Amino acid sequence: MGTNRRKFLNSLLGIGGIGALSAIIYPIMSYLVPPKIAEVKVNSLKVGPVSDFANINSKIVKFGRTPVILLKDNQGNFKALSATCTHLDCIVQFDNEQQQILCACHGGRYDLTGKNVSGPPPKPLKEFNVNIIDNEIRITSQEA
Amino acid sequence: MNINTKFICNIFAIVLVFTAITFANDNLQSAQNSKKYTDECIKCHSENDMMPEHFSENDIHLQNGLSCAGCHGGLSTSADEEIAMSKKNGFVGVPTKKEIPNFCGKCHSDISKMQVFQARISTDQVSQYYISKHGMQLKIGNKDVATCIDCHTSHSILPASDTRSTVYAANIPNTCNNCHGNSDLMNKYNLKSNQVEEYSKGVHGIALLEKHDNSAPACNDCHGNHGAAPPGVKSISHICGSCHVNNMNFFNNSNMAEPFAGLEIKACEQCHGNHLIAKPSDEMLNVKTSTTCTECHDKGEDGYIASEMFYEKLTQLSELYDSTKAMSEKIAIIGMNNIEIEYELKNVKQALIQSRTLVHTFDTSKVVGRTNEGVLASLNALKLADHEIEEHDNRRIGYGISTLILILLAGALYLKIKGLNT
Amino acid sequence: MEKNKLQNIENWLDERFDLTPIKKLITHKKVPIHNHSVWYYMGGISLFLFIVQVLSGLLLLMYYIPGEDNAYESVQFIVTKVDFGWLVRNIHSWSANMMVFFVFLHMFSVFFTKAFKKPRELTWVSGFLLLLLALGFGFSGYLLPWNELAFFATKVGTDIVGVVPFIGDAIKVVLRGGDDVTGATLSRFFGIHVAILPALFSVFLVIHLIFVQKQGMSEPEHFEKLDESKKKYIPFFPNFVLQDALLWIIVLIILLSLTLFFPWELGLKADALASAPIGIKPEWYFMFMFETLKLLPANILFIEGEVFGILAFGLAGVIWLFIPFINFSKKKELNNKIIRWIGIFAILYIVIFTIKGYLI
Structure with missing residues (x-):
């Protein structure tokens, strides 16, 4: 076998080897860099300090994939309910005047416990647990 | 022991x-x-085959311990016909048609008697009945009209929650149709007899009778039950609005409410019909085919232009929603992530639903504002979809490159081995 | 220049750790060339796939969170959010299946070439134990994404363990971490999958490899009988090693293709209250056992059909494990024949019942 041919073959092997190695290492390195988006923690969600709710009594937060409405009543107690209307999946809002939850799509109404009281909604809103740990509001799924 | x-x-x-x-x-x-x-009444009557027609043991009165004598009077413990059915023992026998409402009202209008069964039970059925068309006619001696027993039956009365009951939500159209579907009877009063036929083709009828959605209104939900009457012109939007709250509010506050009332046009019914209420579609606003708006508004008028704009905006958003949804499905099919896209799609759908409701404000700026929000959400979703498709393609390119490198390496290795073995 | 440097390093090492046995092994080991040489590569491929498993498994561990609330979501996170996460997860699943497949091939090739005979009995025993451990990896790893199919497959699988007389129930409860498949089961399976099994596997793998290197390649009988002059060999290093490497690259290409074009679904999150989905099936390498248990009558002799089946499989496994030590006949010819028929029966049984499980 000619030395030229052998040299060529060896360099081909070398290049191929380095190429294959980088084809393996590149994905591994990219994999190890954590993605920028915050980890989807669906079992619990930190909403923020209680003081955020000094002037407002409701807020819609994203709990994984599902929107959740966090309510504060006059006594300062918190309650979290699924914000997806049970009628046609619109997102509900808090009606301060009537102290009810209102779905603006078809005027469905729920009371503050999530029970459907008027309009088309067929079912009550699902409830989430609210815990206040170190003055910070946390929402957790009741299923867990 | x-x-x-x-x-x-x-x-x-x-x-x-x-x-x-x-x-x-x-x-x-x-x-x-x-x-x-x-109970000697039942004993004797069944032995002699003289039980009333359609007698049912499931009857709510019988189930609650109220036997024949409870309504018809008499002494149920006596086997002697003479004693049991004597006036002295309170026997009243079969009431005449005119007597029926008060015959039932003996108990049903007496809160002290009814309270025993249910704390907050209503006892206004009889008084309600007498203000209904049925009741008013009965008072002046008309024997065609319905009394309690025509809807509730006489001896197989079941609560409205019982699926076998004649007044169970899904059975009500049929019950009313017993009389209102009889064209001979209805012609006498210049009434139509096709209401249930129309109703069952409408959106409410389909929901109740075909989809078994008991929250859909039956006859009584609009016309009342004991106080049954045709809804008045002034109150029609109140009746529809008791469920369709936003539509009613939007309409009542719109600049159309006054002219409608002035011309005595029935608000909701004018566009949506009464018994045959079709599922509303964006096509109702299409000035080229539909007469909903163009019935009054001629070309060039504000109403005509508004209708054109509503139609354009709603169909645009609706088409965008469909194409975004199709895109999301495509993303899922090619095995990529459509979770965020689906979340955004919810917003699009909500915008579409709300814009359609906002049409009842007849305010173009409100409808256009809401549809534009939907369009933005939709575009956002499409952007996410593009990103996923790009990623999908990149994976194939990456695969191609790395496979090529590996094949090259394998080829070189093969040649090397061949060289070694010879 | 370069050669000198390498030489220096070698000398430096040699002074501290005697390299002569390794050098001897590398230079003297040779691989026989004959019609069945291709089977020599199966073990190597299995080893390669195991290395892939270790690497991809370690990468998955970087993001995976065990537990009922997080397992499914974290796998979903890996697949959808992490760069190349889909690749890592799919490689791990595909490579696992391929590894089991090649381990089976390796085992049967050894069986039919009777490579388990003296002095390789212990290589066989350690190899069979490695196969069982690999199946254990498959079973425990299947549950970790905590999706519906895995949940019910684990339920059925652990139920079968529970049927074993006397100790079955206890094993079932220990495996499940309770009476039912719950988050506790997931924690246990996670521990088994990433700690207990790898530890055991490594020990047996090292033993297995030491045996293989010590004893060299087994020569089948027809090859052994040949004249020394007619026996063909190639050196283990570099020829055989390079051929191994070539095959590994080809396997890697196949693995990547499977990964890209046939990605594993994640399915729906497990829900203990949901009714079992239609068509729950175990992984394909358990299919023949699952199918057998399904087909057995309710009672065989005086015991339950299922118990009978499990005991039969247990017995078959024990016989298989000790096959190098069993003499079926004093005549060598007859003995070989019996062993061959046992092997053919085992393959046919596994193939037919696996196909039956998928088709019918």
Whole structure:
């Protein structure tokens, strides 16, 4: 076998080897860099300090994939309910005047416990647990 | 007594007590069973085959211990016909048609009697009945009209929650149709007889009768039940609005409310119909095909232009929603992530639903504002979809490159091995 | 220049750790060339796939969170959010299946070439134990994404363990971490999958490899009988090693293709209250056992059909494990024949019942 041919073959092997190695290492390195988006923690969600709710009594937060409405009543107690209307999946809002939850799509109404009281909604809103740990509001799924 | 005998005695005592309890239970049951047969009315009438037509043992009155004498009077404990059905013992017999409402009202209008069964039960059925068309006609001696028993039956009365009941939500259209579907009878009063036929083709009828959605309105939900009457012109939007709250509010606050009232046009019914209410579609706003708006508004008028704009915006958003949804499905099919896209799609759908409701404000700026929000959300979703497709393609390119490198390496290795072995 | 440097390093090492046995092994080991040489590569491929498993498994561990609330979501996170996460997860699943497949091939090739005979009995025993451990990896790893199919497959699988007389129930409860498949089961399976099994596997793998290197390649009988002059060999290093490497690259290409074009679904999150989905199936390498248990009558002799089946499989496994030590006949010819028929029966049984499980 000619030395030229052998040299060529060896360099081909070398290049191929380095190429294959980088084809393996590149994905591994990219994999190890954590993605920028915050980890989807669906079992619990930190909403923020209680003081955020000094002037407002409701807020819609994203709990994984599902929107959740966090309510504060006059006594300062918190309650979290699924914000997806049970009628046609619109997102509900808090009606301060009537102290009810209102779905603006078809005027469905729920009371503050999530029970459907008027309009088309067929079912009550699902409830989430609210815990206040170190003055910070946390929402957790009741299923867990 | 040693421990053993004591133990046996205890066992014996326990067995004895249990036997006693069992016997007592048996006695109680047989007492309940025979109670039915101690009622001499039923006993005698069934022996002589004289039971009323459609008598049912499931009748709510019978189930609650109210037997024949409870309504018809008389002495149910006496086997002697003369004594049992004597006026002296309060026997009233079969009421005439005109007497029926008060015959039932003896109990049903008396809160002290009704309270026993349900704390907040209403007792206004009879008084409601007399303000209905049925009741008013009965008062002046019309025998065509419905009384209590025409809807509730006389001897197989079941609560409205019972699926076998004639007044169970899904059975109501049929019950009303017994009379209102009779064209001979209805012609006498210049009434149509196709209401249930139309209703069952409409969106409410389909929901109740075909989709078994009991929250859909039956006849009584719009016309009332005991106070049955056709809804008045002024109140029609109130009736529809009791469920379609936003549509009513939007309409009542719109600049169309006054002219409608002035021209005595029935608000909702004018565009949506009454018994045959079709599922509303964006096509209702299409000035080229539909007459909903163009019935009054000629080309060039504000109303005509608004209708054109509503139609354009809603169909645009609706098409965008469909194409975004199709895109999301495509993303899922090619095995990529469509979770965020689906979340955004929810917003699009909500915008579409709300814009359609906002049409009842007849305010172009409101509708356009909301549809534009939907369009933005939709574009955002499409952007996410593009990103996923790009990623999908990148994976294939990456695969191609790395496979090429690996094949190259394998080829070189093969040649090397060949060289070694020769 | 370069050669000198390498030489220096070698000398430096040699002074501290005697390299002569390794050098001897590398230079003297040779691989026989004959019609069945291709089977020599199966073990190597299995080893390669195991290395892939270790690497991809370690990468998955970087993001995976065990537990009922997080397992499914974290796998979903890996697949959808992490760069190349889909690749890592799919490689791990595909490579696992391929590894089991090649381990089976390796085992049967050894069986039919009777490579388990003296002095390689212990290589066989350690190899069979490695196969069982690999199946254990498959079973425990299947549950970790905590999706519906895995949940019910684990339920059925552990139920079968529970049927074993006397100790079955206890094993079932220990495996499940309770009476039912719950989050506790997931924690246990996670521990088994990433700690207990790898530890055991490594021990047996090292033993297995030491045996293989010590004893060299087994020569089948027809090859052994040949004249020394007619026996063909190639050196283990570099020829055989390079051929191994070539095959590994080809396997890697196949693995990547499977990964890209046939990605594993994640399915729906497990829900203990949901009714079992239609068509729950175990992984394909358990299919023949699952199918057998399904087909057995309710009672065989005086015991339950299922118990009978499990005991039969247990017995078959024990016989299989000790096959190098069993003499079926004093005549060598007859003995070989019996062993061959046992092997053919085992393959046919597994193939037919696996196909039956998928088709019918």
